[in-house]
Amino acid sequence: MGAIDIKGLTRSYGDFVAVSDFDLTVVAGECVAILGPNGAGKTTVVEILEGYRHRDGGEVSVLGLDPAHPNRQWRQKLGIVLQSANDLNELTVREAVEHFARYYPSPRDVDGAIELVGLTEKASTRASNLSGGQRRRLDVALGVIGRPALLFLDEPTTGFDPEARHIFWDLIDRLKHEGVTIVLTTHYLEEADALADHVVVVTRGRKVADTTPADLGSRSKNLVSVRWLEDSELKEQRTAEPTKFVRELAARFTGEIPGLEVVRTTLEEAYLELVNVSEP
């Protein structure tokens, strides 16, 4: 049994199908990234796992419990970092962390948790006076204060500058080394590449890929785009065997192939292609 087991999950909002026939297994100790464009259903899936949203169908088990019926013991093993938060504004960083530490049976040391997210110098600052990135790190401190076995991070680095993002990635790396199972949603492919052991791509509520970042990358490395001009039209062919294709193409033309380009797609393009193919 995995830390998370999902079979045939469905959820609609009125007529809009947000998630359909979604399967996923997350092994304890791994970091899974759920990738997808805005509105793909990432947050719906994650908030069903967190016990916030109800589902219309399917079987879901999170740390051995159906999240539709959460209990306190189960909540103690979970860390949740929501997509956006503007609460706690009147509390200082230390007050907020101290407060939430009280809800858990064996919390981290308060100053240790503040240091872990790099907010030691801001410990006495009110949450309302933190920058966006600092505020996000406070949310992470609150997510990990109870030493969760499973941590949810919903788009944790949206709006970060590149440096802040790398500092954040180091933090997640440290948590991974502590053995925390991490479910991360993001629309940054490089973030999934840097952090995840396992990548799931979701578009329009459906899973279109479930693999390792390396495999997703190698897929893209196999995918090459050959472009040329024929009958004054730009033609394009995607192929895993570009040499073979160009040889065939060369046979059809006498001399040079007009406008020939052979382009290797990047990881980003592979992802975009995956996402676009599944759009109607």
Added chain:
Amino acid sequence: MVFSILLPIFLLVIFGSVFNKTKLGNTNVSFAQYFVAGLLASGLLYSAFQQVAISIPEERSNGTLKRLVGSPMPPSVYFAGKLAASTFTYIFQAIALLTIGHFSYGIHLPGSATLWLDFVWISVLGLAASSLLGIAFSNFAKDGQAASALAAPVVLFFQFTSGVFFVYANLPKWMQDIAAVFPLKWMAQAMRGVFLPKLFASQEVGHSFELPKAAVILSVWTLAAALLCRFTFHWLPKNET
């Protein structure tokens, strides 16, 4: 928050100064003495009902409730916290009202332990009914601003019709009948039982302060509000479930 704490004190200072010399009917009771009972009852609505009815939608819309319900906090702790905040606000208000009232407007304080005891149970029951009604009311507003726009007129309406700003016995019968269904009328009348002389009871509509009846009606409201909360309270905004 500041508004909830200070408003009854402002009202006492304004009304107390304007009607300082006014006596009620052919009695020896000053309007200030009558008014302070109504303000203490209003204080229960401000510090419990209004404060709770506004702060919960605010905390629901800014994500506080979502964070709390996702943590292992037992839900009862949240409601206990709301009740505690209301209680502290009310205690502060009551002390301020009675101190200023006594020293600036010559308001007589209850003269016996029995009357103080009445004051305590009226306050406790009033706080319970008002905060639970505030929690039930919090379901109707999507954020703090909307809640504020909804709750403030409700409080004002009942202050006018329940014998806070006007003498209840002088109100039109239909107004009295409406107010008599709701808690503020009974909280104010019971407070008058504590703060007005026994003889004044004859001036009341029922020729008595009807403290036992007030206790029953406030208890019924407390139970009804608790049931309403039990079945209607939601932690998350409607579109986030």
